[in-house]
Amino acid sequence: MNRYKCIISYDGSGFSGYQVQPHKRTVQSQFEAVLAKMHKGSPIKISASGRTDAGVHAKGQVIHFDSPLLLPQEKWEVALNSMLPDDISVQSVEKTDSAFHARFDASGKEYRYFLYQAPKRDPFQRHYAYHYPYPLSIEAMNEACQYLLGTHDFSSFCSARTDVEDKVRTIETIEISQEEELVSFRFVGNGFLYNMVRILVGTLIEVGSGKRKPEEIEEILAKRDRIYAGKTAPGQGLYLWKVHY
Amino acid sequence: MNRYKCIISYDGSGFSGYQVQPHKRTVQSQFEAVLAKMHKGSPIKISASGRTDAGVHAKGQVIHFDSPLLLPQEKWEVALNSMLPDDISVQSVEKTDSAFHARFDASGKEYRYFLYQAPKRDPFQRHYAYHYPYPLSIEAMNEACQYLLGTHDFSSFCSARTDVEDKVRTIETIEISQEEELVSFRFVGNGFLYNMVRILVGTLIEVGSGKRKPEEIEEILAKRDRIYAGKTAPGQGLYLWKVHY
Numbered sequence: 001m002n003r004y005k006c007i008i009s010y011d012g013s014g015f016s017g018y019q020v021q022p023h024k025r026t027v028q029s030q031f032e033a034v035l036a037k038m039h040k041g042s043p044i045k046i047s048a049s050g051r052t053d054a055g056v057h058a059k060g061q062v063i064h065f066d067s068p069l070l071l072p073q074e075k076w077e078v079a080l081n082s083m084l085p086d087d088i089s090v091q092s093v094e095k096t097d098s099a100f101h102a103r104f105d106a107s108g109k110e111y112r113y114f115l116y117q118a119p120k121r122d123p124f125q126r127h128y129a130y131h132y133p134y135p136l137s138i139e140a141m142n143e144a145c146q147y148l149l150g151t152h153d154f155s156s157f158c159s160a161r162t163d164v165e166d167k168v169r170t171i172e173t174i175e176i177s178q179e180e181e182l183v184s185f186r187f188v189g190n191g192f193l194y195n196m197v198r199i200l201v202g203t204l205i206e207v208g209s210g211k212r213k214p215e216e217i218e219e220i221l222a223k224r225d226r227i228y229a230g231k232t233a234p235g236q237g238l239y240l241w242k243v244h245y
Numbered sequence: 246m247n248r249y250k251c252i253i254s255y256d257g258s259g260f261s262g263y264q265v266q267p268h269k270r271t272v273q274s275q276f277e278a279v280l281a282k283m284h285k286g287s288p289i290k291i292s293a294s295g296r297t298d299a300g301v302h303a304k305g306q307v308i309h310f311d312s313p314l315l316l317p318q319e320k321w322e323v324a325l326n327s328m329l330p331d332d333i334s335v336q337s338v339e340k341t342d343s344a345f346h347a348r349f350d351a352s353g354k355e356y357r358y359f360l361y362q363a364p365k366r367d368p369f370q371r372h373y374a375y376h377y378p379y380p381l382s383i384e385a386m387n388e389a390c391q392y393l394l395g396t397h398d399f400s401s402f403c404s405a406r407t408d409v410e411d412k413v414r415t416i417e418t419i420e421i422s423q424e425e426e427l428v429s430f431r432f433v434g435n436g437f438l439y440n441m442v443r444i445l446v447g448t449l450i451e452v453g454s455g456k457r458k459p460e461e462i463e464e465i466l467a468k469r470d471r472i473y474a475g476k477t478a479p480g481q482g483l484y485l486w487k488v489h490y
Contacts, residue, residue, distance in 0.1 A: 011368040057369070083365060084427045089366045123256040124302070125388060128369070 001066045004076065005096040006046075011087040012057040013236065019051045027052070027061075027088060035065065038146070049102045049243040053195075055235035057114075057128070060091070062243040064102040070095075078240070083237065108172070108190045108244040111197045113237045115183040115205070122181075125145035130237035132200075136208035138178050144207040145174040147217035148200065155224035157200050158163045158193035159232070167193055167224075186241075195232050203230030246311045249321065250341040251291075256332040257302040258372035258481065264296045266273070272297070272306075272333060279328045281308060294347045294354070294488040298440075300480035302373070304357075305336065308489040309347045315340075353417070353435045353489040356442045358482045360428040360450070367426075374427065375446075375482035381453035383423050389452040390419040392462035393445065400469035402445055403438035412438055412469075420448070431486075440477050448475030 008031070016024035020032070028046060047063045052058055076093035103159035114129040115121055121131050143211065151170040152203045157166055173188040185204070187197055201231070203220065206212045212230070247454045253276070261269035265277070273291060277281055280289035291310045300374035314427050316324070329335065359374035361367055381432065403412055418433040430449070432442055450454040451457045457475070 009368050011371070037292050077365070077393045086366065087368045087369045091365065120322070120336065121331065123254050123332045123334050124373070126256070 001068060001098070002070055003064055003066050003098045003100055004062050004093050005100055005102070006065070006080075006093045007091040008058065008061050008063060009089050009091060010058050011127070012052060012055050014053065014087050017052060017054045017056070018048060018061075025056075030085055030088060031063070034080060034104075035067070037065065037083060038079060039069070047102050049106045050240070052238075052240055053235050055127070056238045056240070057236075058240040060242040061240050062102045062106070062245075064096065064100055066098075074219050094191075097102065102243075105245050106191075106243050108188065108239065109192060110242040110244070111187045111192065112239045112241045113185040113187075113197060113201045113233065114239070115185075115201075115237060116181055117178070117183050118181040127236050130234050132183075132205065134209055136178075136183065136205065137210070138176055138183070138208065140210070140214055141176050141204045141208040144204055144214035144217045145176065147215070147221065148174060152221050153224055154193055154196055154221070156220045156226060156229045157196050157203070158226060159195035159199070160226055162194040164193060169193065169196070198233045198235065198238060199226070199229050199231075199239070201233040204232065206230040246313060246343070247313050247315055248309055248341050248343045248345055249338050250345055250347070251308050251310070251321075251325075251338045252336040253303065253306050253308060253335060254334050255303050255306065256372070257297060257300050257330050259300065262297060262299045262301070263293060263303075263306075270301075275330055275333060277309070279325060280312070282328060283324060284312065284314070292347050294351045295485070297483075298480050298487055300372070301483045301485070302481075303485040306485050306489040307347045307490075308352070309341065309345055311343075326342045337349055347488075350490050351436075351488050353433060354437060354485065355487040355489070356432045356437065357484045357486045358430040358432075358442060358446045358450060358478065359484070360430075360446075361426055361427040362423070362428050362484060370482050375479050377428075377450065380448065380456055381423075381428065382455070383421055383428070384454065385455070385459055386421050386449045386453040389449055389459035389462045390421065392460070392466065393419060397466050398469055399466070401440055401465045401471060402441050402448070404440035404444070405471055407439040409438060414438065414441070432445045443477075443480065443483060444471075444474050445484070446478040450478065451475040 010027050015027050016029045020028045046063045049062045080090045115132045116129040117132050118123040119133050153168050155167045169191050171189040175186040265273045265274045291308045294307045325335045360377045361370040361374040364375050364378050398413050399414045414436050416434040420431040
């Protein structure tokens with residue numbers, strides 16, 4: 001058996017998320033179907049760095065799988081890209097150590113979130129950014145971020161639907177910037193809890209719109225309870241950008 | 246009756262083109278259905294600056310319609326945008342002269358075409374640019390454009406499926422540029438024949454790839470026959486960008 005590490009991109013708008021679910025079109029099921037075809041019907045399971053929810057995109061999701069086939073990188077890439085549906089593409093396939101694990105070996109991740117901040121909807125952004133029609137203070141949001149940087153218990157910024165017990169994570173970088181109508185959030189950290197980026201963005205929007213003060217973030221963190229944070233921002237603005245190893 | 250001029254955008258990927266066709270989802274039919282609702286079921290016909298084909302996008306399509314309703318601009322915009330499907334949006338609605346005609350009064354148009362020029366597919370570009378995996382010389386294409394500028398009989402660059410007899414048009418501007426993987430074509434002229442921009446782009450690609458020389462454009466024009474030009478580039482890269490009056 002050979003273990004392959006594979007970097008993939010997908011447009012999440014046509015998927016019910018990453019993970020296999022009965023009767024749903026998911027990234028994992030589409031990818032595994034292609035691998036099964038390449039292996040004459042033998043099932044090949046893939047493991048990702050983490051799941052993504054319905055509508056959430058990936059620029060650099062990482063998966064691994066084992067295969068008896070020993071093909072050069074280029075052959076894998078061409079074969080997979082010609083068979084995968086056009087909303088998934090393979091950036092690279094590389095033979096890796098048999099102990100490599102896409103999830104357990106990840107040392108950190110980068111997520112980005114995009115807001116389309118303009119009074120009117122843009123049909124071209126509907127699947128790729130969250131339309132927010134009101135003014136936002138980028139400065140206030142950046143100020144709020146200072147309380148989020150570093151190591152904290154992020155229980156307040158985690159969906160209640162999770163089994164994870166240890167909710168301490170480290171956020172290394174948060175950058176928020178605006179270019180014309182597009183507001184970009186960039187988060188880099190050692191790991192992110194379920195819905196964490198979307199709850200962070202939803203709460204930061206409340207700061208940017210003046211509904212909350214930047215310093216309230218410190219109190220929300222201290223409460224360690226989801227009900228104190230803001231709304232969960234919608235999935236279509238979120239991108240798993242990169243996985244670090 | 247009041248005549249309204251309306252600038253609309255649409256993502257063409259979910260439409261069988263602009264014009265009403267039986268049992269097809271088109272921009273015109275969706276828009277007219279919303280106007281009928283606003284007018285208690287009375288049909289209101291819209292007229293556009295021109296049709297767009299299946300998959301073709303519009304950033305600034307212009308339509309006009311007549312209505313007994315006299316609403317301020319802002320009310321029209323909010324009402325239409327709240328009722329239209331999320332792949333069409335209204336940029337502006339303005340009360341105009343009752344003699345204004347979106348098609349007959351247009352003095353010119355701007356189209357843009359986007360190529361995604363990279364070895365691998367990008368799932369996020371699949372509906373919004375034409376994936377071209379080979380190298381292209383922007384310089385050679387720009388050289389070829391010199392033969393297209395000005396007033397010519399563009400019969401060679403017009404689909405055979407047209408009733409238009411006079412195929413003389415004037416192209417004022419063609420700009421081709423590349424920013425990272427995105428090659429942009431910008432065409433401004435007094436009018437464009439059926440499939441003209443897509444055939445121009447298809448032919449320019451053949452120049453950019455080295456299959457044809459820039460000076461062949463002059464001969465192709467002189468032939469006045471569609472068979473001498475290149476392939477029709479696919480619809481998803483094309484945008485009706487602006488209509489001039």
